[in-house]
Every structure is written in structure tokens, then in C-alpha cells.
Amino acid sequence: MTILSTILEFNETFVSEKQYEQYATTKFPDKHIVILTCMDTRLIELLPKAMNLKNGDAKIIKSAGAIVNHPFGSVMRSLLLAIYELQADEVFIIGHHDCGMSSTNTDHIIGQMVDRGIDKSLFKTLQYSGVNMKDWLHGFSDVTESVKMSVDLTRNHPLMDVNVPIHGLVAHPDTGKLDIIVNGYDFVTKK
Numbered sequence: 001m002t003i004l005s006t007i008l009e010f011n012e013t014f015v016s017e018k019q020y021e022q023y024a025t026t027k028f029p030d031k032h033i034v035i036l037t038c039m040d041t042r043l044i045e046l047l048p049k050a051m052n053l054k055n056g057d058a059k060i061i062k063s064a065g066a067i068v069n070h071p072f073g074s075v076m077r078s079l080l081l082a083i084y085e086l087q088a089d090e091v092f093i094i095g096h097h098d099c100g101m102s103s104t105n106t107d108h109i110i111g112q113m114v115d116r117g118i119d120k121s122l123f124k125t126l127q128y129s130g131v132n133m134k135d136w137l138h139g140f141s142d143v144t145e146s147v148k149m150s151v152d153l154t155r156n157h158p159l160m161d162v163n164v165p166i167h168g169l170v171a172h173p174d175t176g177k178l179d180i181i182v183n184g185y186d187f188v189t190k191k
């Protein structure tokens with residue numbers, strides 16, 4: 001049994017027994033929020049539970065480190081779509097302690113790529129094309145600073161509605177405890 005076949009087998013039962021019925025909802029977030037958080041496995045169920053969120057309550061974007069690092073990348077596009085098209089009125093950027101992106105060893109990652117067959121000369125070619133692999137793979141050393149930077153970038157985005165509060169929080173990956181880093185209400189005029 002492969003991972004894929006195990007999942008598909010389970011899925012057949014899930015659908016035929018109509019287990020999906022308990023999750024019925026719409027594409028619009030009932031609590032009118034969009035969350036950007038990390039892909040960390042510890043947060044899959046813990047974070048929504050710790051925030052009292054159920055299926056349908058929030059738009060959730062996941063990315064390594066919960067980092068907004070490109071003003072016109074897919075994370076920012078998702079945030080803007082959530083706000084302008086999908087009725088999200090507030091943004092929550094939630095990093096977490098002990099994040100894999102806080103200890104990214106870029107040399108190790110590049111070494112792993114080479115070990116798995118990526119041609120070393122490619123990294124030189126990328127460098128000439130303006131892609132600095134180390135910068136691109138690098139995460140952050142302080143999650144609080146990282147959350148602040150992502151909040152700033154989002155709040156100051158030229159296409160962002162200035163009346164949308166952009167909150168910054170840090171979660172504990174074992175307890176789900178949330179610490180507020182930036183209170184987005186402090187920066188909007190309409191409250």
C-alpha cells in the first residue's frame with residue numbers, strides 16, 4: 001500500500017458514508033477573517049482549536065514561516081483576494097515559536113539538493129540570473145521580528161485597504177497560546 005492508495009481508500013469510505021456532511025459550509029469565512037500561518041504539522045488542528053475556529057470560519061493561508069516576503073507573490077495575492085473577494089475584514093499573521101524557518105541551514109539544504117542529483121552548476125546560473133539561493137531559502141532568526149516585518153509589508157502594501165486591521169501574533173506550538181505582537185486596530189482609523 002502506498003501513501004496515495006491508503007488515502008484514496010479512506011477517501012472512498014469518507015465520501016460514501018457522507019462523513020463530509022458535518023463540515024458543510026460556504027467559501028465565505030463566517031468570522032470574516034483571513035489567517036496567514038505556518039505549514040508546521042503541530043498547528044494543523046491545534047491552532048484552529050486554540051482560536052475557536054471550525055470549518056468555514058476563516059480563510060487560512062499556509063506558508064513556511066508565515067512570512068510575507070514578496071509584495072506580489074502568491075501569499076499577498078491570497079490575502080488581497082480574501083479581503084476584496086471573499087469577505088475577510090481582518091488579517092491575522094501568526095508565526096510560532098520553534099519554527100523550522102528560524103533555523104534554516106541554507107548550506108545544508110543546498111547540499112541535500114546536490115546529493116539528490118541537482119547539478120551544482122545550476123546554482124551559479126541562478127546567481128547570474130539574480131536568484132540568490134541562500135537569501136531565497138533563508139527564514140528568520142527572531143519570530144517576533146519576522147511577524148512584525150510581515151505585518152508591516154502587508155499593511156503598507158499599495159493595494160491594501162487601510163481600514164483592514166492587520167494583526168501579528170506568535171503561537172506556542174505545544175499549548176496553542178497566542179501572544180499579540182501587533183494589534184492591528186491601533187493602525188486603522190475606522191474601528
Ligand code: ZN
Pocket residue numbers: 038039040064065066096098099100101
Ligand atoms: Zn513554522
